[in-house]
Amino acid sequence: MNEEQRSLLLKSSSRFPPPQGVKLSYGTAGFRADASILESTVYRVGILAALRSLKTKSVIGLMITASHNKVSDNGVKIADPSGGMLTQNWEPFADALANASDPEDLFRLIIEFVKKENIHFEGACPAEVLLGRDTRPSGGSLLEAAKQGISSIVGAIALDMGVLTTPQLHWIVRARNKGMKASEVDYFEQLSSSFRCLMDLIPEGSKINEMDDKLIVDGANGVGGEKLAGLKNMLNSPVIDVRNSGKEGGVLNEGVGADYVQKEKVVPVGFGPSDVGLRCASLDGDADRLVYFLVLPKDNKIDLVDGDKILSLFALFVKEQLAILNTNGNEKINNYYHARLGVVQTAYANGASTDYLKKQDLEVLFTPTGVKYLHEKAAEFDIGIYFEANGHGTILFSEEFLCWLEARDNELSSMSKGSEQQKAASRLLAVSKLINQAVGDALSGLLLVEAILQHMGWSIHLWNALYQDLPSRQLKVKVVDRTAIVTANAETVVVKPPGLQEAINAEIAKYPQGRSFVRPSGTEDIIRVYAEASTQDAADSLGNSVARLMDKFLGFGSSS
Numbered sequence: 001m002n003e004e005q006r007s008l009l010l011k012s013s014s015r016f017p018p019p020q021g022v023k024l025s026y027g028t029a030g031f032r033a034d035a036s037i038l039e040s041t042v043y044r045v046g047i048l049a050a051l052r053s054l055k056t057k058s059v060i061g062l063m064i065t066a067s068h069n070k071v072s073d074n075g076v077k078i079a080d081p082s083g084g085m086l087t088q089n090w091e092p093f094a095d096a097l098a099n100a101s102d103p104e105d106l107f108r109l110i111i112e113f114v115k116k117e118n119i120h121f122e123g124a125c126p127a128e129v130l131l132g133r134d135t136r137p138s139g140g141s142l143l144e145a146a147k148q149g150i151s152s153i154v155g156a157i158a159l160d161m162g163v164l165t166t167p168q169l170h171w172i173v174r175a176r177n178k179g180m181k182a183s184e185v186d187y188f189e190q191l192s193s194s195f196r197c198l199m200d201l202i203p204e205g206s207k208i209n210e211m212d213d214k215l216i217v218d219g220a221n222g223v224g225g226e227k228l229a230g231l232k233n234m235l236n237s238p239v240i241d242v243r244n245s246g247k248e249g250g251v252l253n254e255g256v257g258a259d260y261v262q263k264e265k266v267v268p269v270g271f272g273p274s275d276v277g278l279r280c281a282s283l284d285g286d287a288d289r290l291v292y293f294l295v296l297p298k299d300n301k302i303d304l305v306d307g308d309k310i311l312s313l314f315a316l317f318v319k320e321q322l323a324i325l326n327t328n329g330n331e332k333i334n335n336y337y338h339a340r341l342g343v344v345q346t347a348y349a350n351g352a353s354t355d356y357l358k359k360q361d362l363e364v365l366f367t368p369t370g371v372k373y374l375h376e377k378a379a380e381f382d383i384g385i386y387f388e389a390n391g392h393g394t395i396l397f398s399e400e401f402l403c404w405l406e407a408r409d410n411e412l413s414s415m416s417k418g419s420e421q422q423k424a425a426s427r428l429l430a431v432s433k434l435i436n437q438a439v440g441d442a443l444s445g446l447l448l449v450e451a452i453l454q455h456m457g458w459s460i461h462l463w464n465a466l467y468q469d470l471p472s473r474q475l476k477v478k479v480v481d482r483t484a485i486v487t488a489n490a491e492t493v494v495v496k497p498p499g500l501q502e503a504i505n506a507e508i509a510k511y512p513q514g515r516s517f518v519r520p521s522g523t524e525d526i527i528r529v530y531a532e533a534s535t536q537d538a539a540d541s542l543g544n545s546v547a548r549l550m551d552k553f554l555g556f557g558s559s560s
């Protein structure tokens with residue numbers, strides 16, 4: 001590192017002192033805190049993004065968002081060259097960088113890391129970082145901090161992409177690095193054209209009635225509502241009514257949004273009795289989560305159609321198309337590709353969904369909570385479908401399978417255009433273009449749900465009736481030190497402290513269809529308790545008993 005670089009880093013970092021007495025952690029998916037203390041962190045993540053770009057000789061994304069959290073919070077995370085999450089190997093460096101006490105300390109960390117990773121500053125290819133942010137008012141000044149961080153690496157370029165959903169930025173980064181068209185307009189064009197392609201391939205006779213043509217979307221008063229309002233103008237159907245778009249004066253994520261709807265199981269602000277029975281959906285604040293719901297006639301309650309049900313719908317559709325593709329009438333055909341289809345869930349998936357998926361002969365796997373884990377597992381399949389119950393998920397297609405599929409689609413188009421097999425090939429290709437290959441995306445997920453419901457001729461009621469969720473309860477417990485809990489087997493078993501899992505098992509055994517697990521949150525200083533059982537009372541009671549065990553084993557706190 002030359003003298004110019006050294007003095008640039010020392011000088012600019014002196015303008016961004018870290019907050020005192022706060023320990024920051026990259027956590028499950030980036031840094032998150034009250035926006036007022038984040039400037040130094042975002043500045044430092046800007047440096048990291050530029051270094052990551054130098055290391056990978058690719059374009060990197062930096063997103064400023066705190067997703068479903070309150071409007072006064074903000075956060076920052078990195079999109080790697082593939083469009084996926086920052087490689088886990090770099091997370092410890094991100095933590096160290098964010099917590100460096102002064103410019104000298106920061107500089108020393110950078111020097112050591114650059115050496116260890118063998119990063120060259122004088123390479124032919126300058127660092128390039130694409131910046132996105134959600135609609136939070138603090139986004140503008142944090143964006144400036146990110147730019148300062150990036151430009152403290154000599155020659156690095158920061159490109160402000162403006163207000164975007166998180167999945168849009170991931171999509172753009174992926175497309176840029178693949179040499180594809182990569183603007184926001186290209187994103188909208190790809191989504192709308194692949195959606196129209198799926199709609200054109202809807203089997204005759206599976207038209208659903210007019211009432212079911214309407215979809216009402218809660219935009220969480222965030223960026224997703226705004227973007228959806230633009231996207232819907234590029235589509236002929238369905239009729240999409242966007243509420244809580246952020247333009248009506250509501251507050252981001254306050255009584256609205258996918259996280260609120262999924263956790264509280266009540267209607268979001270702006271929905272009411274006149275929506276009973278209609279198909280409704282909710283996005284989170286940065287539009288990487290999607291849930292559907294039905295408004296019930298009483299008490300503002302809803303019937304939640306969560307990520308598990310979206311996963312089930314996607315899996316059924318993909319499996320059906322694969323089956324059509326691989327058979328001709330009753331016969332298996334010669335040009336056959338044994339595509340491995342897998343579905344990935346976490347322990348939060350409702351037990352009824354897992355049973356249902358297994359009964360469909362699908363391979364179901366589990367990973368710990370957090371998109372980075374699910375995504376990695378799903379990428380092991382030719383078609384890997386992953387979803388968290390909270391509505392984050394997507395479908396990944398392997399390059400090898402897509403290559404075969406494209407060739408097969410061409411072959412079928414010239415030999416037997418309009419055949420069932422050819423349509424199945426085209427549908428799967430359209431799905432691979434519609435659904436975001438970089439990360440879970442509420443907008444592309446929503447369009448795929450809509451296309452599949454039309455294809456099946458299903459109302460939301462029929463979709464919701466695929467299986468019935470087991471009643472469940474989630475609780476938070478504050479403990480002295482949440483890291484005292486260590487889990488294994490995709491967070492389903494506690495290995496530390498000793499004796500705790502046995503005690504949980506003893507509680508579970510008291511309830512028919514009982515299941516419960518605990519894990520330290522990756523985003524808050526709490527333990528999360530999940531319980532499910534055959535009745536709501538039983539799930540509540542199991543959850544409470546397990547929460548009391550937290551107090552007993554980990555020191556006193558209060559459950560809520």
Ligand code: 16G
Nearest residue numbers: 028029369370371372521522523524
């Ligand atoms: C983050 C994760 C989400 C996970 C949640 C768990 C990403 C993009 N987001 O929001 O997948 O479900 O954290 O939070 O990975 P918790 O650890 O506090 O329960």
Ligand code: MG
Nearest residue numbers: 067284286288
């Ligand atoms: Mg989000």
